Amino acid sequence: MIPSLLFDHPALQQLTISHNNFTFLQAPSNMGMTSGLVAVDFSYNELHGLLPAFMAWMPKLSALSLEHNKFTGMIPPQYAMKTVVPRTGTAPFQRLLLGGNYLFGPIPGQLMGLKP
Numbered sequence: 001m002i003p004s005l006l007f008d009h010p011a012l013q014q015l016t017i018s019h020n021n022f023t024f025l026q027a028p029s030n031m032g033m034t035s036g037l038v039a040v041d042f043s044y045n046e047l048h049g050l051l052p053a054f055m056a057w058m059p060k061l062s063a064l065s066l067e068h069n070k071f072t073g074m075i076p077p078q079y080a081m082k083t084v085v086p087r088t089g090t091a092p093f094q095r096l097l098l099g100g101n102y103l104f105g106p107i108p109g110q111l112m113g114l115k116p
Helices: 004-008 053-057 077-084
Strands: 014-016 039-041 048-050 063-065 070-073 095-097
Touching: 053 077
Parallel strands: 014 039, 039 063, 048 070, 063 095
Antiparallel strands: none
């Protein structure tokens, strides 16, 4: 399990826990709104369930890699909004890597309008 306390560490800006066998990601009680993380890489684990929508509420997070896990469902609309129209004082997603999961459904319309 990836514990929620990692999202609240005051000095932590980058977190890479890739290529492990983590199966569960614990959401922080404050939904990450006080997190100082700028970059998170949880790729190549065994994480499952829906994509963690709370990560879109993390104000400084601009790089997120959740590639090659076992996430299912649709891309949360919060991810699209953070990428295209971030809240005031919030960094947009500059890098959002979700490939290699079991996602389905339409890509949020806001993301479809982005240029490569």
